[in-house]
Amino acid sequence: MHFRPCIDIHNGRVKQIVGGSLKDEGNSARENFVSGYDGDYYADMYRTDGLKGGHIIILNPKESEYYKADLKQAELALTAYKGGLQIGGGVTQDNAERFIDMGASHVIVTSCVFKNGEINMDNLKALVSAVSKEHLVLDLSCRRRADGYYIVTDRWQKFTNVPVNRETMDFLSEYCDEYLIHAVDVEGHASGIEEDVAALLGDWGRLPMTYAGGVAGFEDIERLNTLGRGRIDVTIGSALDIFGGSMSYRDVVNYVKSL
Numbered sequence: 001m002h003f004r005p006c007i008d009i010h011n012g013r014v015k016q017i018v019g020g021s022l023k024d025e026g027n028s029a030r031e032n033f034v035s036g037y038d039g040d041y042y043a044d045m046y047r048t049d050g051l052k053g054g055h056i057i058i059l060n061p062k063e064s065e066y067y068k069a070d071l072k073q074a075e076l077a078l079t080a081y082k083g084g085l086q087i088g089g090g091v092t093q094d095n096a097e098r099f100i101d102m103g104a105s106h107v108i109v110t111s112c113v114f115k116n117g118e119i120n121m122d123n124l125k126a127l128v129s130a131v132s133k134e135h136l137v138l139d140l141s142c143r144r145r146a147d148g149y150y151i152v153t154d155r156w157q158k159f160t161n162v163p164v165n166r167e168t169m170d171f172l173s174e175y176c177d178e179y180l181i182h183a184v185d186v187e188g189h190a191s192g193i194e195e196d197v198a199a200l201l202g203d204w205g206r207l208p209m210t211y212a213g214g215v216a217g218f219e220d221i222e223r224l225n226t227l228g229r230g231r232i233d234v235t236i237g238s239a240l241d242i243f244g245g246s247m248s249y250r251d252v253v254n255y256v257k258s259l
Contacts, residue, residue, distance in 0.1 A: 001225045002233040003256040004210045005046045005054035007039050007077050007085070012069025014039055016238040017059070032237075033244035039077030042242070047081040049253055053210070055108060055137075055180060055235065058089030059155060078103035086137055088180070089155075093126035100131055107131060108180055110139040111153040117161045124175050134177050140164050141182035142197065149197060156184045164197070169204050176207070183213030190216040190239040193224050202228035210235055217247065218255055225259055 008015055014035040035042075039056065046054050056077055058070045067090070074087055079102070087099050088108025096107045113124045127136055141156060142149040142164045149164040162168060169179065181201060183194035193214045201209050210233040211224060217239070224234055236252060239245040 001221075001228070001230055001256055001259050002053070003051060003253055004233045004235045005042070005051050006212070006235050006237050007042050007054070007056045007073075008059060008237060009039065009056065009070045009073045009089075010059040011066045012073060014042065014073065015059075016243045035243070039073040040080035043077035043080035043085060045242075047084055051253070052084050053105070053178075053208075053233070054085050055210070056085055056087040056089075056104075057108070058087070060089075061155070062090045075102055086180075088137070088139055093123060093130045096127055096131045096135075100135055104135075106135050106137045106177060108137040108139050110141060110151070113138060114151050114153050114160045114162055117159075119162060119172075128175055133175060136176045137178045137180050138172055138176045139180045139182070140169070140172075141180070141184055143184045144194075144196075149200070152184055156182070156187075164200065166204055169206070173207050178208040178210070180210050181212065183211070186214030187212060189214055190245060192216060193220050193227075195223070195227055198224050198227040198232065201232050205229060205231035209233065212237070215239055215247075218251075221252070221255065221259075230259075 015031055016033040017031055056074050058074060060066045060070050078085060082103035083105050086106040086108050087104040091107045091109045092112045099107050109127060113120055140151055143152050151160045151162045153160055183197045186194050191214055198211060212235045215236045221234055237243055239247045240249045242249045
């Protein structure tokens with residue numbers, strides 16, 4: 001297990017939000033924390049601590065009045081830590097190469113690939129052509145339905161018909177370098193991990209994977225490591241003291257390194 005740090009950007013600010021509360025209409029979200037620092041502050045911290053593969057997520061759509069300010073925050077972070085961070089949020093085959101040129105190690109994609117409820121193979125292949133498989137992370141962020149977990153898109157507002165299961169992960173692994181999985185139902189709540197998601201990912205384990213959602217204490221990290229069979233990396237947002245939470249960022253960095 002590795003600790004993968006994060007920088008979430010909404011309305012031009014570094015924030016932590018309750019994942020399921022995000023709405024495009026009115027650029028609204030229920031906020032856990034709004035930082036007084038810009039993206040480069042956090043990127044420089046992660047670079048100094050040698051933390052690689054963290055992710056920047058732009059939470060506004062490209063049509064938002066705040067998107068340009070979001071991009072500025074993202075560029076500050078990518079410039080401060082070239083090659084050390086991934087970026088997602090509104091990434092398509094048309095702009096993916098731009099983010100790599102800005103300094104991202106990978107682009108993270110959901111809505112462009114999981115479009116109109118299905119896997120859009122034309123878009124997926126175009127992304128691979130644009131930046132190569134080695135620079136592509138697929139975001140399998142999911143929410144529970146009665147018969148399992150399904151990928152959600154458009155800033156976690158729309159369900160697709162694509163389940164998160166072994167078959168889906170086997171198929172998509174031919175087109176990407178990593179998976180990022182937000183357990184959206186617990187994202188931002190700091191109320192404990194989604195254990196069924198963690199176990200599913202750990203049972204599969206063929207690609208690097210980063211789990212996000214619900215980590216509230218060190219026992220959650222340990223539980224994730226156990227359920228994930230040591231195959232899943234962890235990211236933590238709202239629970240960290242650098243984002244207004246109670247978990248010491250420094251202690252988390254040291255704890256995960258000790259596992």
